[in-house]
Amino acid sequence: MVQMVKAVLLDRLWARMNERGDFPILSQSLRSTVAAMTNDDYDFTELVKVVLSDFALTQKVLRLANSAMYMAFGGNITTVTRALMVLGMDAVGHLVVGLKIVDHFHHSAPRRIDAKLELNRTMLSGCVARKLTERGDLRAGEEAVVCTLMRQVGKLLVVFYLEPEWDQIRRECDQGTAEDDACIDVLGVTFAEIGQDVATRWRLPEAIREGMGEYDPAGNEPRQVQWLRAITNYSTEVARVLTIAGLTDEAREEHIAELAQHYGRALNTDPETLVQMSLALAREEADDGVMREIVELRANADAIAREALDPEARISAGVEDLRALPPGSPLQTALTLATETVLAGLGFARTIVFVRRGANMFEAQRGFGPQVEGHLDTLSFSAAFQPDVFHLAIANSVGIFIENARDPKMLSRLPAWYRARLDDARAFVLLPVAHPGEPPVALLYGDWLLSQEPRRILPKEMSALNELAHELARFFSASPAKARV
Structure with a gap:
């Protein structure tokens, strides 16, 4: 019975997305990207075509490839082919997947403050994941970013495509119901289950689907899966704490410290270092980034909420x-x-x-x-x-x-x-x-x-x-x- 409810909801959600017209295009584009990434003969041509087919995407790939994070690996990268040669097929492929997902939602619902805030919270979690992995392997880092974004795709799809149901879920949460419980009450499935279904339909690699899962310190999953889940879960939770309205700086830091203690060992990072990194990222973003836009949205939230009502x-x-x-x-x-x-x-x-x-x-x-x-x-x-x-x-x-x-x-x-x-x-x-x-x-x-x-x-x-x-x-x-x- 549960599986039947889940199947009906997911079919209805996909039908709704297909009606909007833009989502099938995203799905096909992501499948093409993943197919190019998993090409065994290491021919860059197909992935280069995917990137070059979108001028804005090309510029974003090159800009990120030349950022301070990647400068030591190449420097002055002016072509997608060069980016692939220097950064690797997997790193660029995962980067493309992440950018396409964010861009799709960015252009889907520009007027709704709740949609903007949820998208910005997702983008902020991606920033945290990238910061956590910037000194390690590029492929693993971009893979972790995609896992982090995909962990929240189920929620974004409900926010953007099932607005009445999302409003009902928010009302239940405002009354004290846990988000997963409210989601099951209204939809019959959790956001995570929706996200997993999306990852399957997009044919994302098994590593991504595994990395989207819930982190369990006592779990017996392979070490790489545990690491991906730890980054994904920590980044998502940090983004949530950083964007809670009305939370004092002291309370915010206390919450992040608790998260750092829980995830520090799996991330091979000292908890204090994790806390300082997270807070520093929030300050950087507040100056010129996602956090600044969140602050601005919060500042106008009352007026926008009145208009929305x-x-x-x-x-x-x-x-x-x-x-x-x-x-x-x-x-x-x-x-x-x-x-x-x-x-x-x-x-x-x-x-x-x-x-x-x-x-x-x-x-x-x-x-x-x-x-x-x-x-x-x-x-x-x-x-x-x-x-x-x-x-x-x-x-x-x-x-x-x-x-x-x-x-x-x-x-x-x-x-x-x-x-x-x-x-x-x-x-x-x-x-x-x-x-x-x-x-x-x-x-x-x-x-x-x-x-x-x-x-x-x-x-x-x-x-x-x-x-x-x-x-x-x-x-x-x-x-x-x-x-x-």
């Missing part, structure tokens, strides 16, 4: 996200973005988008929440007129809000298919999606349940919802009969 602002941000999608973006991507925006913007329990098929039917194509996923194929209605609220909505040019779906007068206006499937709704909104002067091509639905506190949709919020529906319409063909998912 303001429904109009959240919906408007979703409108901007729709506008930012490049021409030719898949309709699936726009539908997912719109339904997530409606769900998160107003704190709805469920959202569904019905798409017009031909001239006769509206069929549910995307949805989130209880009684939705897995049941979309049972939610549809004919476009032919019926005296119910759904047909009132598709005949309207703007959205309508039903404040009390349990009112006897309203119950008579609810279609039978709706009462059979969604009979626990307290209130709901219907937003027609249409080109000017044409019949609707879709209908957005969102509801609050009887178990939720009653509330209303304010005029400014409805205005933002109508703007979202208007923006969504441009992703459909001008004629509803041509709309395809």
Whole structure:
């Protein structure tokens, strides 16, 4: 049963990522990188091609290869081929994997403070891992950085691609639930299990997958695996401690000292040295690096959090996200973005988008929440007129809000298919999606349940919802009969 829940969640997560359109590109790129790294004939050509195919990535590889950390190994490296010759295939390959992962998330959710903070915390942990290994073997060092980043990929994927579920996990954690327990409550799996699945799908080397695991001082794993896990776990924990809001300097140093005592032996480093290194890195980053951005984000957190809680602002941000999608973006991507925006913007329990098929039917194509996923194929209605609220909505040019779906007068206006499937709704909104002067091509639905506190949709919020529906319409063909998912 547990394995079934895990499989369903992971399949849903990967489907959601694929809908966004950018994740499959990252997956293929990482597989190509790993394949080039594991080429037994030591031909640099394929890995050079991978790096040179991305100008920004090329510059980052060369910049890091010429940094103070690697200067003793080469100096004045101006080509990727030279970097490979000096630093080695594995070191550059792992470096490329790490940069691609960070870049992907960096460009995925620029507006959300929680996503930015989680990504910066991950990047900071990578900085700690690189600092810990800078005097050792380059290959092992970059491998440790990738392990450290991958340990947190599961969490990043939930933050970036399952926003409603992430919000629920955060609420449980705020109430004192341990993060792993909250994750299991909401998703049925832990962040670590998601990360391991990702590593498998990306075909990362076994050493990476092993190094992502939990560190156990009494474990009987090979020494290299224990070392990788110690770096990965220590770096992740240090980054967490360094970014806890409101922690005094004394308390922060005390926490890091405890971590240094626990991991010092496995890392072959004196605990005091570990503490000083970690604190020194935090000071360096505070001057010009990830920590500085975290501090700046924290400084603006209250204002951003207020905006995030303001429904109009959240919906408007979703409108901007729709506008930012490049021409030719898949309709699936726009539908997912719109339904997530409606769900998160107003704190709805469920959202569904019905798409017009031909001239006769509206069929549910995307949805989130209880009684939705897995049941979309049972939610549809004919476009032919019926005296119910759904047909009132598709005949309207703007959205309508039903404040009390349990009112006897309203119950008579609810279609039978709706009462059979969604009979626990307290209130709901219907937003027609249409080109000017044409019949609707879709209908957005969102509801609050009887178990939720009653509330209303304010005029400014409805205005933002109508703007979202208007923006969504441009992703459909001008004629509803041509709309395809």
